[in-house]
Amino acid sequence: MSLRILSALEARVLAVLVEKQHTVPDSYPMSLNSLTLGCNQKTARDPVMNASENEVLRALDELRGMDLVNRVSGSRVERYEHNFRRGANVPGQAEALLTTLMLRGPQTAAELRSNCERLHRFADISSVEGFLEELAERQPPLALKLAKASGAREARWAHLLCGEVIAAEPALAAAGGVDRDDEILQLRAEQARQAAEIEQLKAQLERIRSELGMGEA
Template structure:
């Protein structure tokens, strides 16, 4: 699979084409105008973008060079369709998962099952996890399970079509926080020991001086 890492806009354009092919098939293949609207859509997008038609057109040119997008002839208005499954060699279930990850950012398996509903309906969360594990086990990997954030019940998944995801420090594994907590516990224990030693010293001084404690 000779496909380079996609830019954030290229990934969004590709994902919108896959999404709209399932959700609004009557408008697919898509025109540049409708595709730009889908890229800048305010709902079901993270992050929200504000790309111009020329930005989207440039992204389309790059995607066409990688065979991820095709131009469709025979219409007065240029229209575009995706070729994601064939280029990446993945089944429709995996395509749906990667699409929703590109549109909405990192999500848990349960969130992905819900958000994929209009593209592909998964029977249960375990089937979602099965396809995610398969994507993560490919060479090169197309998805990754992120470290569980402190206090989070489930780990989230991210796509790797645009390279390694940037994980905020607050979402990193809890081991550093655990280490800091352990250090604080040791400091508190040391302070308590010092207080007990001072109390004993004061008691001895009071005893020597005949002062009642």
């Protein structure tokens, strides 16, 4: 399945569902209220959000349309569960890394290993880097290694599920430039973003045609 670009809130909703499945399994699947609280959580979140329940509900509807989220019946309160691993076709280790990047923003491999602890326990940093590199080599790529900031000991990684390199610009500016490999990676990421955006627009157009009872042009 080819994923379209996610909005920042869609990515946050999806990541919170994955996180809470592991950290508070007794409350999973999640109600709309608890999911909204998780999205607006002040700790372990970058950026901090202030989404309403209606906004979260709209994000859930979009994610359900992509088969990334399911609505669970059989309860007085509607609950939701994620289908991230299967929908994105990634292993559990990659799911944990992408989830942590969606929740906390760009991080080094060492930071990711520490912050992923409750989702997946990586044996060492090299195993984290291995899965990150696999995500970066996918077509389209799902992760990108950012240029090392001036004075930084390690480069940070960012996810590409929202179609842009989050916080890449400050890191590049601090580094005083971009080497050729980083430039190529960013160009590929931009091409993937544009291709996904085109597919999204096509899908929206087809939906409008269908709703209006129009045939194919």
